[in-house]
Amino acid sequence: MASIYQEIRPPxxxxxxxxxxxNLFNNWYNSLLSLGSLALIVVTLVAVxxxxxxxxxxxxxADNLMLYLVGQYPREELWRIGVIVSMLSLLLGVSWRIWGGxxxxxxxxxxxxxxxxxxxxxxxxxxxxxxRAAMFANLGVILxxxxxxxxxxxxxxxxxxxxxxxxxxxxVLLSGLPGSQSLAPVPTGSWGGLLVTLLLAVGGIVISxxxxxxxxxxxxxxxxxxxxxxxxxxxxxxxxxxxxxxFMSSLILPLFLPPEVRIDRLLRALIGMTVFxxxxxxxxxxGGLAAVPNGQVExxxxxxxxxxxITTLIVLPQALRAVIPPMxxxxxxxxxxxxxxxxxxxxxxxxxxxxxxxxxPAFIGLQMEVYLxxxxxxxxxxYLMSYASQRLEVALGVGER
Amino acid sequence: MPLRASLFVTPEPLPMRxxxxxxxxxxxxxxxxLRIAAQLLSAALMILALYWAVDNVRTAAxxxxxxxxxxxxxxxxxxxxxxxxIPYDPSDSFAYAFWVGVVNTxxxxxxxxxxxxxxxxxxxxxxxxxxxxxxxxxxxxxxxHRNIPLLVLLLLWYRGVFTKLPRVQESIVWPGPIYLxxxxxxxxxxxxxxxxxxxxxxxxxxVILAILVFAWLRRLRETSGRPTYFGAASLGVLVICLGAGxxxxxxxxxxxxIPVLGGFNFKGGLHQTxxxxxxxxxxxxxxxxxxxxxxRAGIQAVSRGQLExxxxxxxxxxxLLxxxxxxxxxxxIIPPLISQYLNLVKNSSLAIFIGYPELFFIGKTTIxxxxxxxxxxxxxxxxxxxxxxxxxxxxxxxxxxIQLVER
Numbered sequence: 001m002a003s004i005y006q007e008i009r010p011p012x013x014x015x016x017x018x019x020x021x022x023n024l025f026n027n028w029y030n031s032l033l034s035l036g037s038l039a040l041i042v043v044t045l046v047a048v049x050x051x052x053x054x055x056x057x058x059x060x061x062a063d064n065l066m067l068y069l070v071g072q073y074p075r076e077e078l079w080r081i082g083v084i085v086s087m088l089s090l091l092l093g094v095s096w097r098i099w100g101g102x103x104x105x106x107x108x109x110x111x112x113x114x115x116x117x118x119x120x121x122x123x124x125x126x127x128x129x130x131x132r133a134a135m136f137a138n139l140g141v142i143l144x145x146x147x148x149x150x151x152x153x154x155x156x157x158x159x160x161x162x163x164x165x166x167x168x169x170x171x172v173l174l175s176g177l178p179g180s181q182s183l184a185p186v187p188t189g190s191w192g193g194l195l196v197t198l199l200l201a202v203g204g205i206v207i208s209x210x211x212x213x214x215x216x217x218x219x220x221x222x223x224x225x226x227x228x229x230x231x232x233x234x235x236x237x238x239x240x241x242x243x244x245x246x247f248m249s250s251l252i253l254p255l256f257l258p259p260e261v262r263i264d265r266l267l268r269a270l271i272g273m274t275v276f277x278x279x280x281x282x283x284x285x286x287g288g289l290a291a292v293p294n295g296q297v298e299x300x301x302x303x304x305x306x307x308x309x310i311t312t313l314i315v316l317p318q319a320l321r322a323v324i325p326p327m328x329x330x331x332x333x334x335x336x337x338x339x340x341x342x343x344x345x346x347x348x349x350x351x352x353x354x355x356x357x358x359x360x361p362a363f364i365g366l367q368m369e370v371y372l373x374x375x376x377x378x379x380x381x382x383y384l385m386s387y388a389s390q391r392l393e394v395a396l397g398v399g400e401r
Numbered sequence: 402m403p404l405r406a407s408l409f410v411t412p413e414p415l416p417m418r419x420x421x422x423x424x425x426x427x428x429x430x431x432x433x434x435l436r437i438a439a440q441l442l443s444a445a446l447m448i449l450a451l452y453w454a455v456d457n458v459r460t461a462a463x464x465x466x467x468x469x470x471x472x473x474x475x476x477x478x479x480x481x482x483x484x485x486x487i488p489y490d491p492s493d494s495f496a497y498a499f500w501v502g503v504v505n506t507x508x509x510x511x512x513x514x515x516x517x518x519x520x521x522x523x524x525x526x527x528x529x530x531x532x533x534x535x536x537x538x539x540x541x542x543x544x545x546h547r548n549i550p551l552l553v554l555l556l557l558w559y560r561g562v563f564t565k566l567p568r569v570q571e572s573i574v575w576p577g578p579i580y581l582x583x584x585x586x587x588x589x590x591x592x593x594x595x596x597x598x599x600x601x602x603x604x605x606x607x608v609i610l611a612i613l614v615f616a617w618l619r620r621l622r623e624t625s626g627r628p629t630y631f632g633a634a635s636l637g638v639l640v641i642c643l644g645a646g647x648x649x650x651x652x653x654x655x656x657x658x659i660p661v662l663g664g665f666n667f668k669g670g671l672h673q674t675x676x677x678x679x680x681x682x683x684x685x686x687x688x689x690x691x692x693x694x695x696x697r698a699g700i701q702a703v704s705r706g707q708l709e710x711x712x713x714x715x716x717x718x719x720x721l722l723x724x725x726x727x728x729x730x731x732x733x734i735i736p737p738l739i740s741q742y743l744n745l746v747k748n749s750s751l752a753i754f755i756g757y758p759e760l761f762f763i764g765k766t767t768i769x770x771x772x773x774x775x776x777x778x779x780x781x782x783x784x785x786x787x788x789x790x791x792x793x794x795x796x797x798x799x800x801x802x803i804q805l806v807e808r
Contacts, residue, residue: 033535223440255462365565
């Protein structure tokens with residue numbers, strides 16, 4: 001018996017040398033191509049590594065971590081940021097336990113982010129020990145959230161409501177309450193860095209979602225006037241560059257409003273981002289709506305559902321499931337597009353970098369270091385999100401069911 | 402049995418008053434009335450909102466003494482423009498300065514689309530290469546560019562590379578000669594001379610003849626099935642015509658315009674500013690990464706069976722690519738490619754951050770110079786909309802031609 005098993009055993013997997021010969025050097029032009037690529041990779045890697053570890057001067061990045069994170073947010077009010085970080089930790093921990101999959105990726109990313117901040121390679125004066133310890137403690141908070149999520153009474157809907165309530169609470173915490181002593185108002189002019197970048201991206205996508213859905217429904221409406229208005233709005237917004245919309249919302253929007261209405265600069269940028277995002281959201285949702293088979297609507301009508309019920313109970317739930325992956329993609333590009341807000345004097349991550357470069361004459365000529373750091377932050381966040389989105393696509397089974 | 406019998410009993414008609422059928426529903430539940438009412442309501446809301454906004458602008462304009470007309474466009478602009486391919490002077494009108502911006506936008510967008518397509522296709526094909534190292538390099542290129550903001554990429558190229566180049570006196574020299582320095586790129590360029598007219602004429606004739614020969618020979622092949630070598634033949638016609646033109650001008654069709662270092666800068670040659678170069682390189686590499694993914698998806702969408710069938714028919718590699726894979730892949734590639742082109746055009750507005758004087762930059766300067774933010778923004782938006790609409794119209798026509806006709 002033993003000998004038979006030996007005979008039918010599959011062939012050994014090829015060793016690394018065999019693999020290299022078969023895949024990289026199987027004929028003369030492939031060999032040439034491989035050698036050329038290898039040379040390119042080695043030369044680039046050596047140059048990049050040498051620049052990063054020897055040539056580059058990382059002072060404008062290393063010594064200003066707090067500026068990159070929260071901008072000029074009053075240092076005595078930093079406890080509020082700490083509370084927000086803990087809220088996020090708790091919620092991510094709970095969501096990880098409840099939904100798994102993507103949320104696990106997000107929670108891991110967040111934990112790594114906390115670790116990097118806690119172990120940031122700079123002196124304790126530029127980034128205090130307490131702050132580092134707080135970041136470490138938040139790793140524990142994620143675990144607490146994870147354990148809380150194991151409770152049987154907790155459902156997905158509870159966590160969703162928890163997220164929405166917390167987002168509102170975070171905004172109140174950040175901006176403070178007028179006339180309050182312990183929660184004094186903090187003007188948005190002093191917010192900055194990653195805080196503002198995330199605020200613009202998350203705010204833009206969350207606020208634009210209902211408008212996008214309405215516009216998509218409007219565009220598909222059987223009423224010609226409604227459909228024409230929606231189509232006109234969507235196509236005009238999609239036809240012009242975002243930077244134009246941002247300048248419009250910061251320069252011209254105040255003119256279109258009565259003089260007694262004064263809108264904060266950050267809010268104006270957020271309005272521009274939201275209008276832009278709503279048009280793209282509408283097209284995504286329209287794609288999802290088109291993917292719902294007509295038989296669903298006909299069946300619902302045969303059951304006697306009203307038009308409103310058909311839309312909210314039958315069509316939208318199916319359409320929105322198909323829309324989640326493109327929406328993550330839209331979020332990623334919106335996240336990257338927040339850099340354009342630096343054109344209208346909003347101190348997001350990139351403009352913090354630019355102002356750090358201008359603030360200190362010792363940093364003249366260190367643009368490459370600062371911009372590469374900003375690029376790396378965006379790269380890591382975007383890459384992890386698109387990775388999570390690919391997993392999400394598989395988990396949702398879009399196009400398979 | 403009684404149950405079974407009941408199945409065959411025709412149910413008694415429901416008691417129904419005859420008047421109910423003819424009765425119309427009250428107007429607030431009549432669908433036709435409701436439809437019209439909903440549309441009137443939404444139109445009225447829209448018009449009211451617009452009226453309110455415009456009224457606010459007019460009040461604000463009156464209070465601040467701003468005018469809302471377009472008459473200022475005829476006034477002298479008064480600001481210099483860094484680079485322009487059409488002659489421009491600060492004493493020219495705002496309208497003309499605006500036109501310079503439009504030309505600059507079209508220039509960077511046109512060249513950008515061309516190079517982005519070439520580079521994107523190359524990277525997309527490399528991504529599908531069977532050579533593991535080549536495909537990894539393509540993946541690294543794509544992932545690097547897709548996950549960073551374009552603005553950061555542009556600043557990296559401009560502040561990190563192009564303004565860090567050596568001074569003019571120590572320019573990097575490439576064969577050509579091409580000089581690369583802080584002042585940008587200077588390269589030798591063939592310029593037309595007074596004697597080049599016959600060459601241009603014969604070149605034009607050559608292009609027309611080549612197209613005609615191409616169409617005729619291809620039709621011949623499609624109808625007769627004989628190989629007619631239409632590609633090589635039309636290329637040959639073009640080369641012969643160009644050669645004849647060269648002879649007619651006595652070999653002096655062009656004059657090489659070679660940049661010469663004199664004093665503090667180069668004189669002559671083709672000059673591109675660092676702003677233009679950074680914008681172009683940034684836009685091209687960024688868009689190419691997205692185009693590469695589009696190309697890859699398109700080629701992967703062609704089913705394997707098609708490839709195997711073509712091999713079984715004995716087509717060689719170029720026929721396989723040109724006659725089987727590309728026509729089918731293009732159907733998938735063209736629609737997303739259109740939106741990438743439109744993105745590139747819109748993204749060229751980021752030039753405002755590095756100071757290349759395109760449409761948006763000129764618009765912003767006009768606002769600083771003359772006020773009138775509302776009118777200038779209306780103009781900018783209209784131009785971008787027009788460019789977007791024309792581009793998507795042309796490409797959608799092409800798209801319709803190559804799509805499968807479904808009945």
